[in-house]
Amino acid sequence: MDELAASLAAVLGARRVTDLTRLSGGASRETFRFVADGRPLVLQRQRGGDTRNMGMEAAVLRAVYAAGVPVPELVASSPDSSDIGAAYMISAAVEGETIARKILRDPEFIAARRNLPGQLGHALAHLHRVDVSSVEGLATQDQVAMYRAVLDATGEPHPAFELAFKWLEDHRPPACPPALVHGDFRMGNIMVGPDGLNAVLDWELAHIGDPMEDLGWLCVKAWRFGSDKPVAGVGEYHQLLDAYAEASGADVNPLVVRWWEVLGTLKWGIMCIGQASTHLSGAVRSHELAAIGRRVCENEHDLFLALEGRW
Amino acid sequence: MNPHDLPSAEQLVESVREWLERDVLTATSGRLQFHTRVAINVLAMVERELQVGATQAAVHRDRLAQLGCADERELADKIRNGALDDRLPEVRELVWATVQDKLTVANPKYLDART
Numbered sequence: 001m002d003e004l005a006a007s008l009a010a011v012l013g014a015r016r017v018t019d020l021t022r023l024s025g026g027a028s029r030e031t032f033r034f035v036a037d038g039r040p041l042v043l044q045r046q047r048g049g050d051t052r053n054m055g056m057e058a059a060v061l062r063a064v065y066a067a068g069v070p071v072p073e074l075v076a077s078s079p080d081s082s083d084i085g086a087a088y089m090i091s092a093a094v095e096g097e098t099i100a101r102k103i104l105r106d107p108e109f110i111a112a113r114r115n116l117p118g119q120l121g122h123a124l125a126h127l128h129r130v131d132v133s134s135v136e137g138l139a140t141q142d143q144v145a146m147y148r149a150v151l152d153a154t155g156e157p158h159p160a161f162e163l164a165f166k167w168l169e170d171h172r173p174p175a176c177p178p179a180l181v182h183g184d185f186r187m188g189n190i191m192v193g194p195d196g197l198n199a200v201l202d203w204e205l206a207h208i209g210d211p212m213e214d215l216g217w218l219c220v221k222a223w224r225f226g227s228d229k230p231v232a233g234v235g236e237y238h239q240l241l242d243a244y245a246e247a248s249g250a251d252v253n254p255l256v257v258r259w260w261e262v263l264g265t266l267k268w269g270i271m272c273i274g275q276a277s278t279h280l281s282g283a284v285r286s287h288e289l290a291a292i293g294r295r296v297c298e299n300e301h302d303l304f305l306a307l308e309g310r311w
Numbered sequence: 312m313n314p315h316d317l318p319s320a321e322q323l324v325e326s327v328r329e330w331l332e333r334d335v336l337t338a339t340s341g342r343l344q345f346h347t348r349v350a351i352n353v354l355a356m357v358e359r360e361l362q363v364g365a366t367q368a369a370v371h372r373d374r375l376a377q378l379g380c381a382d383e384r385e386l387a388d389k390i391r392n393g394a395l396d397d398r399l400p401e402v403r404e405l406v407w408a409t410v411q412d413k414l415t416v417a418n419p420k421y422l423d424a425r426t
Contacts (some may be wrong), residue, residue: 058414159406162390
């Protein structure tokens with residue numbers, strides 16, 4: 001830790017780096033908090049074996065910060081290991097809560113819950129206005145093809161998912177101008193304070209695609225955490241769509257958002273298979289991960305309900 | 312017919328689940344208590360599968376046979392390659408019934424909450 005503190009001081013040109021604490025250790029990166037010359041900062045450091053390009057994420061953060069999206073200000077970054085032994089990003093520390101159950105239930109977030117649907121719509125409108133050619137390293141993704149490949153890689157047959165894929169293929173929304181898409185815009189990846197949205201986090205899945213992908217994913221049932229409100233557990237569809245239309249000036253077709261919500265439900269189901277595989281393959285032995293494999297049918301159930309009368 | 316003495320597999324699992332609920336849940340907190348709760352849910356799921364699994368397997372075989380499929384893999388492939396396109400309403404009905412069977416074991420509460 002002393003060595004890391006010294007490297008951080010060197011890259012920031014800081015006199016003193018103190019209070020270096022590890023916050024979490026995910027599979028792909030580690031997160032630390034520290035204070036440099038009195039300023040609270042957050043370090044995200046990539047782990048060996050993760051091949052994602054942190055330079056892309058840093059470029060996205062700079063672009064969306066400039067576009068007025070609430071995100072932590074990027075202070076320093078490197079896509080290679082020359083500075084501190086691994087690719088990293090250092091950004092301003094933003095206060096707030098990310099744990100969905102607290103945001104959705106605790107009394108201190110009553111005003112936040114009221115404000116969030118509009119704030120999320122506005123943040124998305126600003127994000128989708130970013131000129132995609134100004135950000136290097138972004139890839140265009142066909143999410144249907146991508147998740148078909150992910151499902152095939154699991155080796156497990158899921159007739160219910162095949163029916164959903166068929167519906168998605170047959171009802172693809174019309175092509176739209178390419179936009180910067182966050183790719184994982186949901187409850188759990190936003191920092192929330194007493195008044196609502198403080199920052200949008202976790203930009204590592206950003207790509208070029210249909211902006212409605214972000215609106216649909218935000219409404220997937222898994223991100224409601226048991227609440228009956230469709231938009232991230234805090235709002236009704238029209239609150240999100242109205243705020244988005246007002247800030248973007250674009251017409252929003254609720255059926256297109258719905259198509260992306262169906263794809264999102266399918267994606268989450270496929271991700272659940274992946275979590276169980278993490279246990280089954282022996283990568284991480286855990287009864288918690290094993291149990292998630294038996295939640296896949298909840299997503300199959302949600303897909304049937306979402307498509308009832310629409311096949 | 313299996314040769315084993317009582318308790319049955321279902322009763323054995325039930326006894327462990329009851330111990331977790333009675334003694335472990337009350338003696339733990341935080342992360343360990345959460346993981347105890349997950350374990351209780353997993354064992355309850357295994358109990359349900361031991362109760363209805365054999366019947367469900369027979370029903371599932373019949374459903375697959377009705378669609379001319381030997382297993383889930385064949386059904387998934389036939390849906391994807393269009394071989395069942397002229398019978399999709401029937402396919403959907405049978406797959407939906409299977410999904411409900413899976414939830415009856417995995418999480419019966421989920422079937423009630425149609426939100």
